[in-house]
Amino acid sequence: MFHDISEATLTRMRELEQRDRRDRQDGTPKLQRLRQIPPETGKFLALLCASAPAGRVLEIGTSGGYSSLWLCLACQLRGERLTTFELLPEKIALAQETFRLAGVASQLDLIHGDARALIDQYQEIAFCFLDAEKDVYQDCYQKIVPNMVPGGLLIADNVISHADELQPFVEQVLNDPSVDALVVPIGKGVLVVRKL
Numbered sequence: 001m002f003h004d005i006s007e008a009t010l011t012r013m014r015e016l017e018q019r020d021r022r023d024r025q026d027g028t029p030k031l032q033r034l035r036q037i038p039p040e041t042g043k044f045l046a047l048l049c050a051s052a053p054a055g056r057v058l059e060i061g062t063s064g065g066y067s068s069l070w071l072c073l074a075c076q077l078r079g080e081r082l083t084t085f086e087l088l089p090e091k092i093a094l095a096q097e098t099f100r101l102a103g104v105a106s107q108l109d110l111i112h113g114d115a116r117a118l119i120d121q122y123q124e125i126a127f128c129f130l131d132a133e134k135d136v137y138q139d140c141y142q143k144i145v146p147n148m149v150p151g152g153l154l155i156a157d158n159v160i161s162h163a164d165e166l167q168p169f170v171e172q173v174l175n176d177p178s179v180d181a182l183v184v185p186i187g188k189g190v191l192v193v194r195k196l
Contacts, residue, residue, distance in 0.1 A: 001050060001073050002043060009069055009102040013039075016066045016098065031088065034064045037131065037157060041187030042070035045129055045155060048192070049074035053151045055126025060115040060140055062086035065098030067129060072104045074127075082108040083122070085115035087132075119143040131157040134165045141169070141193075145178065148195040160189025 005013075016034060023033040037045070049057060049071055057075055062068055062084040075082045086092050092112050099105040111118060115132070116139045125148045130140055137156055144154055156173075159166050160183065170191055173181045181193045 001046060001077055004076075005073065006103060009072075009104065012098055012102040013042075013066065013069055016064050019064070020066070032090070034066065036063055036066040037070075038187045041157070041190065042067060044184075044186050044190070046070045046074045048153055048155060049127045049129075050077050052078075052127040052153050053149050054078075055124040055149045055152060056080070056122055057082050058115075058119075058122060058125055058128040058144075059084040060119075060128065060130045060136075061132035062095045062110060063091050063131075065095035065102075067131060068095065068108065069098070069102055069104065071127075071129060072102075072107050075107060080126075083111060084108060085111045085113065085118065087112075087114055116140060116143060119147070123147050124149055126152045128152075128154045129157070130154060134158065134162050134169075137166065137169050138172075141173065145176075145193070145195060150195060152195045154193040154195075156191040156193070158188045159183055159191045160185060163189070 020034040020036050057080050059068055059071055068084050071082050086095060095110055125144060128144050159170050173193055179193045179195050181191060184190050184192055
């Protein structure tokens with residue numbers, strides 16, 4: 001899967017990686033920054049997504065489309081489309097540019113809106129990557145898990161880097177009898193949740 005990344009996708013990934021580094025160093029306001037995952041987390045996501053059972057692939061928090069590119073690699077193997085949600089218009093525009101430049105625009109659906117208001121429309125979820133504002137994690141989790149297929153995976157980012165803020169959420173998930181869950185120390189820490 002990683003050996004088949006197109007040159008257009010690789011080029012766009014590198015551009016977004018450079019912009020993300022610059023945003024973190026130059027004082028770009030928080031909401032304008034990409035705040036994207038590091039490459040090792042992207043590879044981890046792609047591996048997990050490619051291994052998930054059959055069903056829908058979702059992403060909550062598109063930002064500039066970096067993690068979406070990794071998920072598109074897995075979706076190509078799966079023969080599935082990615083549905084990704086973003087709230088901010090400026091991030092929508094950037095993601096559209098990313099998908100056009102990387103040549104993957106026809107492989108995904110970019111939804112402009114609050115996933116919490118739309119997620120009920122999606123059943124048979126096999127994989128979901130959650131990387132949004134941390135105060136929406138709980139609501140998203142409660143809407144996604146009932147709509148997941150058995151063995152479906154939900155991956156929530158930033159659970160180590162935002163441990164204080166996300167600790168109650170993580171504890172609840174770790175004690176949810178409907179799932180198996182584990183915190184994996186990759187990137188900024190991801191919570192891997194598998195529906196039983």
